[in-house]
Amino acid sequence: MNALEIRNKYLDFFKRKNHKIIPSAPLIPENDPSVLFNTAGMQPLVPYLLGQRHPEGTRLADYQKCIRTNDIEEVGDNRHLTFFEMLGNWSLGDYFKEESIKMSFEFLTKELNIPVEKLSVTCFGGNKELGKDEESAKYWENVGIPKEKIYYIKDNWWIAGETGPCGSDTEIFYDTGKPKCSPNCNPDCDCGKYVEIWNNVFMEFYRQEDGTLMPLQQKNVDTGLGLERVNMLLQGKETPYDTEIFRPIMDKLEELQKVDDIYSRRVVAEHLRSSIMIISDGGRPSNLDRGYVLRRLIRRMIRQMNKLQIDLDKLSELIELNINILKDMYPELLKNKEIIKTVILEEKDKFTKTLMHGEKEFIKEMEKIKKAEKDTIEGKVVFKLYDTYGFPPEVTSDLAKENNLKIDLDGFKKLFKEHQEKSRAGSEQKFKGGLATTGEMETKYHTATHLLNAALKVVLGNHIHQRGSNITSERMRFDFSHNSKMTPEEKQQVEDLVNKWIKEAIPVEKMEMKKDEAIAMGAEAMFIEKYGDIVTVYKIGDISLELCGGPHVSNTSELGIFKIKKEESSSSGVRRIKAILV
Numbered sequence: 001m002n003a004l005e006i007r008n009k010y011l012d013f014f015k016r017k018n019h020k021i022i023p024s025a026p027l028i029p030e031n032d033p034s035v036l037f038n039t040a041g042m043q044p045l046v047p048y049l050l051g052q053r054h055p056e057g058t059r060l061a062d063y064q065k066c067i068r069t070n071d072i073e074e075v076g077d078n079r080h081l082t083f084f085e086m087l088g089n090w091s092l093g094d095y096f097k098e099e100s101i102k103m104s105f106e107f108l109t110k111e112l113n114i115p116v117e118k119l120s121v122t123c124f125g126g127n128k129e130l131g132k133d134e135e136s137a138k139y140w141e142n143v144g145i146p147k148e149k150i151y152y153i154k155d156n157w158w159i160a161g162e163t164g165p166c167g168s169d170t171e172i173f174y175d176t177g178k179p180k181c182s183p184n185c186n187p188d189c190d191c192g193k194y195v196e197i198w199n200n201v202f203m204e205f206y207r208q209e210d211g212t213l214m215p216l217q218q219k220n221v222d223t224g225l226g227l228e229r230v231n232m233l234l235q236g237k238e239t240p241y242d243t244e245i246f247r248p249i250m251d252k253l254e255e256l257q258k259v260d261d262i263y264s265r266r267v268v269a270e271h272l273r274s275s276i277m278i279i280s281d282g283g284r285p286s287n288l289d290r291g292y293v294l295r296r297l298i299r300r301m302i303r304q305m306n307k308l309q310i311d312l313d314k315l316s317e318l319i320e321l322n323i324n325i326l327k328d329m330y331p332e333l334l335k336n337k338e339i340i341k342t343v344i345l346e347e348k349d350k351f352t353k354t355l356m357h358g359e360k361e362f363i364k365e366m367e368k369i370k371k372a373e374k375d376t377i378e379g380k381v382v383f384k385l386y387d388t389y390g391f392p393p394e395v396t397s398d399l400a401k402e403n404n405l406k407i408d409l410d411g412f413k414k415l416f417k418e419h420q421e422k423s424r425a426g427s428e429q430k431f432k433g434g435l436a437t438t439g440e441m442e443t444k445y446h447t448a449t450h451l452l453n454a455a456l457k458v459v460l461g462n463h464i465h466q467r468g469s470n471i472t473s474e475r476m477r478f479d480f481s482h483n484s485k486m487t488p489e490e491k492q493q494v495e496d497l498v499n500k501w502i503k504e505a506i507p508v509e510k511m512e513m514k515k516d517e518a519i520a521m522g523a524e525a526m527f528i529e530k531y532g533d534i535v536t537v538y539k540i541g542d543i544s545l546e547l548c549g550g551p552h553v554s555n556t557s558e559l560g561i562f563k564i565k566k567e568e569s570s571s572s573g574v575r576r577i578k579a580i581l582v
Contacts, residue, residue, distance in 0.1 A: 001112075002244050003085075003231040004329050007063050009111050010087045010225070014061035017103055019089055022062045022532040026281040027083075028290065028468055030526060030549070036290040037067035037278075041088030042201075042222045047438065047549055048092050049165060049203065049220050055512050055534040058094040063087050063227065065277060065330075069293050072300070075270050076263040078239040082297065083274035085227040085329075093218035097170075098139045100200050100221045104172060105143040108198070112234060116144050118175045120187050120194060124168035125152035129213060133168045136202070140170070153188050158201040165203040165216060172198040174233050195233060198225040241266050246273075248325050252318065258309035265308065271301035272322055272344075279343045280336040282467055284571030291571055298347045299354075303392045306355075315348055316341060346572075358391030362399055369405065379411015386412070387419065438551055444559050444581055445476040447508060447540075447552040448498070451562070452478050452577065453524075454544040455497040459490055466526045467574050475565070475580050482575045486567045498562040505557035506541040510550070513537060523547050 001009075011021050025044035027037050038044060041064035048054040064086045074080040091100065108114045121140050126132035137150050159166035173187040173194040181191035203220040205213040228240045237243055241250055246269050253265045275297045278290070285295035305312060319341050323333045333340070365381050377400055385391035393412055400407050438446075449469050456464045460482060468479040486494075515535045523537050525547035535547050540556065553559065560581045570576035 001231075001234055003227055006112070006231055006234070007085070007087060007227060007329070010107065011061060011063070013107050013111050014059075014089050014103070017059070019059040019061040020056035020532065022056055022060050024062055024064050026526075027065050027067050027278055028282050030469065036069065036293060038064060039066055039068050040064070041066075041086045041224055042090075044549075045090060045222075047551065049090075049222065050438070051218050052549075052551065054092060055536055056532050058092045059090070060092070061087075061089040065281070067274065067278065067293075072293075072296065076267045078241075081228060081240060081270055081274075083270075083277050084229075087225040087227055089221075089223050091221035093220065096204075096219055096221060097136050097202055100202070100223065101136060101139040101170065102143055104198060104200060104223065105140075105145070108172070109144075112230070114174070114234075119145060120149040120151065120173045120175060121145055122151045122153045122156055122171045122173070122187050124156040124170075125154040127154060127157070130168075133170070136168070136170045151186050151188065155188075158199075158203075159207055163207050163209055165220070166205050166207050166213075167201060167203045169199055169201040171196050172200075174230075176233070195229065197230050197233065198223065239266075241269060245325070246270075249273075249318065249322055252321055253308065253310065256308070256310045256314055259307065261304075261308060264304040267304040268301050268308070268310075268318075271297040271304075272318060273326070275301065275344060276319065276322055276326070276333065276340050277330070279340045280330070280333050284343060284574060285347050286571050295347065298344060299351050302348055302351050303395075307392075307394065312348055312352065315345060319344060343572075354389060355391065355395075358385055358389035358395075359399070361385060361389055362391070362396060366399075366403055366405065375405055377405055377407045379408040379413075379415055382407050382409070382412040383415040383419075386416070439473055441473040441581070442471055443551045444553055445471045446548075446550065447538075447556070448476055448559055448562060448579070448581060449478055450538065450540055450544045450546055450548070450552075451498045451501055451556065451559075452476075452494070452579065453480070453546070454540075455494045455501075456480055456482075458497060459493045460486070465524075467570070468526075475578060478577045478579070479570045479574050480577070481573060483573055485569070486575065491564050491567055495562060495564050501540070501543055502556045502559045502562060504541075505555055506543065507555055508552050509539040510552070511537045511539065515547075518547055521545060 015021055025038055029035055029038050029043060035043065041062065042049065054060065066084050066086050067082060069082065071080045072082055075082055108119065109116060123136045124133035132152050140150050141147055156169050156171060157166070158169045171187070174197050176193055176195060178193040180193060181189060185191060185193060187194040201222040203222060204216055206216050207213055228245060231243050231245070232240050235243055240246060249269045249272070250265055253268055257265070275294060278294050283290055283294050285291055285298060302312065323337055323340070327334050362385060365377060369377060377396065382393050382396050385396055386393055393409065397407050453464070453466055463481065465481045466478070467481055470477040512534060515531055515533055518535050518537050523545045525531060531547055536550060537545065538548050538550065538552055539545050562579060562581055564577055564579045566578040568576050
């Protein structure tokens with residue numbers, strides 16, 4: 001059984017259980033400032049988990065493309081992936097613990113034919129506020145999990161941020177067959193015997209700002225099953241790189257390499273796949289936020305190709321091969337193949353120049369060291385070459401050896417660790433919001449993006465299409481396709497037009513219809529393929545008609561005064577407007 005077959009079995013199973021199958025959202029979140037990428041299946045469903053009615057009903061299932069960035073430096077080991085696919089099923093105020101557990105057990109044992117003796121589960125172990133989740137444990141025992149394979153763990157509690165929907169979760173683990181590391185070895189141990197494959201989250205409380213828990217009116221179930229991990233385990237493989245998702249590219253890299261290094265091959269294979277997926281969903285390299293993540297992935301990949309001594313001109317061939325491997329799982333890659341190749345190859349050329357600059361800087365530093373009659377390049381210099389010029393420490397080390405010098409690797413590692421801790425802290429701040437709040441101002445900004453999109457089309461032309469947006473309670477950011485900087489006159493025209501429509505007090509109509517009908521009406525959407533068969537369309541007079549998950553004001557007069565604060569380049573062929581409502 002391969003990954004695509006597992007995915008299809010999953011979706012077919014939940015379809016039979018009366019779930020509506022919804023499409024994967026793009027990797028780049030729409031109107032969610034709390035994250036750089038969609039990191040889990042629940043993210044695109046936040047409004048519906050908070051009570052908004054989903055047009056497809058109360059039982060949903062899908063596969064979701066995900067990117068997680070905290071462990072980029074760990075990629076290359078036997079398990080970390082930046083891009084992965086999460087299979088999920090949701091109950092929005094429908095079924096709860098018992099039915100969720102029954103369905104999970106049935107899918108694993110009947111559809112995937114996993115022997116019951118291979119499964120162990122963990123349940124919430126309780127805290128000062130709530131007792132342990134004996135209810136879930138009872139349901140697991142009822143379906144056939146032996147009592148001695150049900151464990152209570154205090155960490156089995158889920159909340160996205162510091163406040164918001166939360167509740168206990170129950171995790172399902174697969175026994176790899178490895179011996180126990182100790183008599184007390186259990187699924188909470190990280191020795192590798194037990195591998196988590198599925199997590200069922202039971203959202204039944206709301207954590208308020210004062211820390212108290214309030215019962216939710218709508219109890220939800222949110223589950224996530226990692227496709228690459230299950231695929232690896234069912235095939236009896238040691239790593240995801242041994243499965244059909246990566247094997248052809250790993251074999252090709254081994255054929256092309258002049259230096260044998262399994263770690264480097266894994267980095268190239270994983271980062272190439274991740275970069276291809278991000279670019280296909282609209283991401284472009286830059287020095288900020290998600291653009292920087294993409295740039296970092298591509299550059300890390302190129303450094304490892306250099307380490308393997310693979311000709312960088314082979315990159316185009318590797319991209320073609322990777323798209324061919326993935327095309328059945330992600331058909332959109334074929335449509336976006338040329339732009340994927342263009343973006344990666346352009347970034348490769350830029351980074352090649354960066355490496356040249358880094359080498360020149362190395363020579364300057366080396367001359368200083370020799371002049372001072374020293375024999376070691378300080379850690380801070382090694383780090384500067386890495387951080388400023390993208391110059392890998394292993395390249396610095398090689399050049400140092402050629403010139404009879406040493407490098408202070410420990411000093412570099414210390415600075416690098418500090419850098420990682422700062423980056424993680426920044427990432428935690430970026431993700432701190434968890435489930436993005438949608439208050440009065442956020443709602444206004446959602447509607448303002450529709451007016452801005454329409455105004456840009458009037459002033460600049462119909463080639464304008466939304467390429468992304470980011471909304472907080474203080475401001476809005478809107479990315480759109482356009483090749484040149486806007487003139488002051490164009491910005492003023494756009495601002496005046498949006499404010500004219502606000503003054504006209506135009507009603508904002510919400511309609512639900514079949515997606516085909518919406519397209520026939522001329523409704524616009526950033527990613528039309530992300531929407532299910534039934535869609536929500538917002539109509540603002542004869543100005544704007546867009547598919548959108550909302551929320552929106554009921555009349556444009558509620559928005560106040562629209563002001564453009566800045567217009568700048570976001571990435572190649574994409575401009576960015578930052579604006580406020582006052």
